[in-house]
Amino acid sequence: MATLEECREALTELTNDIAESGEQIDFDRSLSARITDLDTVLKGRFVGAAFTDIEQAEDPDADIKLTLTSDDLVAMCRGDLNVMKAMATGRLKLQASMGDMMRLRKLL
Template sequence: MNSIDACLEGIAKLNERILAEPEAERRRVIVERSVSVLVPDLGTVFDMRLTADGLSDITHRPQEAPAPRAQVHITVGSDDLVDLADGRLDPARALLTRRVRVDASMGDLLRMRKLL
């Protein structure tokens, strides 16, 4: 099990990967969305905004703390989150094996697939 700090570092790496894409491509693919990432083994939720300028307003809170429902909700274990960020876990395989669960509209799912 990884720590909250390791997960925050992983989120920062994912943000770097998003920002490495050409700006025109990011603006074409990304529609601003609120995102929550539930990490059950840490009892923590990371809340953030996804925009064409990357991930912003990243905060974390206890899982049981109330918050508005995000437009994209992701559930992932801390080890898998860090492995995804480090490129050791294939995003498609993680989704197919249910190591990562995404609750979002079909349009959001298709757009997110292009980011990963």
């Protein structure tokens, strides 16, 4: 089981990878990740290609909601877990508008 700090680092690493890719993305949405095995929620904001203001929260309400385990979050952010496969097998639950899902495909 990954720690809360490892989950934060993975989300930060993901945004660094996106920024280094040089892809310009017009994206401004709140995102929450409910981490089931740590019984916590990390919440922040995607602005462009960066995930900022990552903090623990009580309320998972956001434009984009992820539900997954800590290990799956770390694996997804590192590129070791295919997002589409994780959704198809129930390892990742994603709630977002269709437009946001299409933009997320570019990010993840």
